[in-house]
Amino acid sequence: MRIQKLDPLVAQRIAAGEVIDRPASVIRELLDNALDAGAKTLVASVTDGGLETIKLIDDGEGIAKEDLPLLCESHATSKVHDLEDLFHIQSMGFRGEALYSIAAVSTVTIASSYLGQDAYQITVDNGSKGQVQPGGPREGTTVRVEGLFKELPARRQFLKRPSTEATMCRYVLQEKALAFPERAFRFITDGKVRVDLPATTKKQRVLDVLAISQNIVPSEMLELYDSAGRFNLYAVCSSPALYRSDRSHIKIFVNNRPVEEFALVQAVTYGYGEMLHGGAFPYCYLFIDVDPTLVDFNIHPTKREVKLRNKAEIHHQVVEMISSQVRRTIPRIVAKEIQ
Ligand code: ADP
Numbered sequence: 282m283r284i285q286k287l288d289p290l291v292a293q294r295i296a297a298g299e300v301i302d303r304p305a306s307v308i309r310e311l312l313d314n315a316l317d318a319g320a321k322t323l324v325a326s327v328t329d330g331g332l333e334t335i336k337l338i339d340d341g342e343g344i345a346k347e348d349l350p351l352l353c354e355s356h357a358t359s360k361v362h363d364l365e366d367l368f369h370i371q372s373m374g375f376r377g378e379a380l381y382s383i384a385a386v387s388t389v390t391i392a393s394s395y396l397g398q399d400a401y402q403i404t405v406d407n408g409s410k411g412q413v414q415p416g417g418p419r420e421g422t423t424v425r426v427e428g429l430f431k432e433l434p435a436r437r438q439f440l441k442r443p444s445t446e447a448t449m450c451r452y453v454l455q456e457k458a459l460a461f462p463e464r465a466f467r468f469i470t471d472g473k474v475r476v477d478l479p480a481t482t483k484k485q486r487v488l489d490v491l492a493i494s495q496n497i498v499p500s501e502m503l504e505l506y507d508s509a510g511r512f513n514l515y516a517v518c519s520s521p522a523l524y525r526s527d528r529s530h531i532k533i534f535v536n537n538r539p540v541e542e543f544a545l546v547q548a549v550t551y552g553y554g555e556m557l558h559g560g561a562f563p564y565c566y567l568f569i570d571v572d573p574t575l576v577d578f579n580i581h582p583t584k585r586e587v588k589l590r591n592k593a594e595i596h597h598q599v600v601e602m603i604s605s606q607v608r609r610t611i612p613r614i615v616a617k618e619i620q
């Protein structure tokens with residue numbers, strides 16, 4: 282076989298597969314964009330597990346009319362201007378790839394009012410761009426994604442049942458909501474409101490999200506704080522009286538991004554030490570805020586991996602914070618019994 286250049290739409294769809302593999306990844310990207318736009322209320326809805334429609338309504342600053350045609354172009358972003366910016370990223374997005382990828386594999390309509398001005402919209406249908414037209418929300422941005430993977434039946438086959446896909450979308454929203462308690466989130470499936478999280482405090486948000494799946498008494502959850510040099514730690518975690526038999530509720534966020542970092546999950550369990558017996562794991566939502574120059578999220582398109590320059594130091598401090606602060610809450614009675 283001779284070498285030939287791929288057709289641009291084929292190349293676009295191959296690249297899209299890296300970023301968008303199911304409805305939940307669309308929801309993740311749309312939520313990130315709304316958060317970056319400063320939205321205070323984010324309402325996500327899906328029908329038929331996201332295969333029919335995925336919609337996100339936000340009340341953020343909106344998109345200027347002139348920028349609408351650029352949205353679904355590759356590497357089009359308002360968040361990074363030069364290479365240096367990559368090393369102090371404050372926003373959730375930075376690749377300018379999400380809408381481009383979504384638009385390659387669905388029909389996406391973006392309607393927006395920029396800072397309360399008249400609204401305009403544009404539709405991109407499986408890579409082909411329409412005209413900018415008047416119309417849209419009174420404030421913020423509404424993105425509507427229809428017929429995801431309709432032209433890629435092979436990818437559709439990898440999806441689960443609609444109800445399972447909808448649940449995955451809900452998990453993504455709940456995970457984002459944990460990191461941004463000062464914003465309100467709602468999730469609607471086939472017209473039914475499944476999640477309704479008003480703006481609140483960090484601890485209450487964790488309790489609200491846990492209450493969706495668990496019955497937890499607020500007094501059994503502790504708040505821990507620590508700060509050292511170029512990072513701050515904050516955790517909402519269970520007293521040793523409350524535990525589970527798996528690590529599924531040890532969640533780590535770095536600069537508001539959920540990350541998969543087993544070393545830090547281990548740091549949490551080391552922190553509890555013998556306060557929990559073997560095979561018992563705590564609930565722990567750990568938020569690490571690090572100087573952006575010390576982290577690199579630019580490893581994987583879905584950004585769940587992170588490189589931390591001072592990982593050993595953070596690890597040590599997490600163990601230290603948990604072991605000292607959780608121990609302090611254990612009632613004295615234990616010591617009396619020993620005497
Ligand atoms: P990135 O988020 O990495 O910049 P995206 O493809 O997700 O790339 O979005 C491209 C650009 O579109 C963003 O940089 C932003 O300027 C704009 N944008 C997307 N969604 C919204 C939104 N909901 N509100 C305001 N601007 C948005």
Ligand code: MG
Nearest residue numbers: 313314374379
């Ligand atoms: Mg984005």
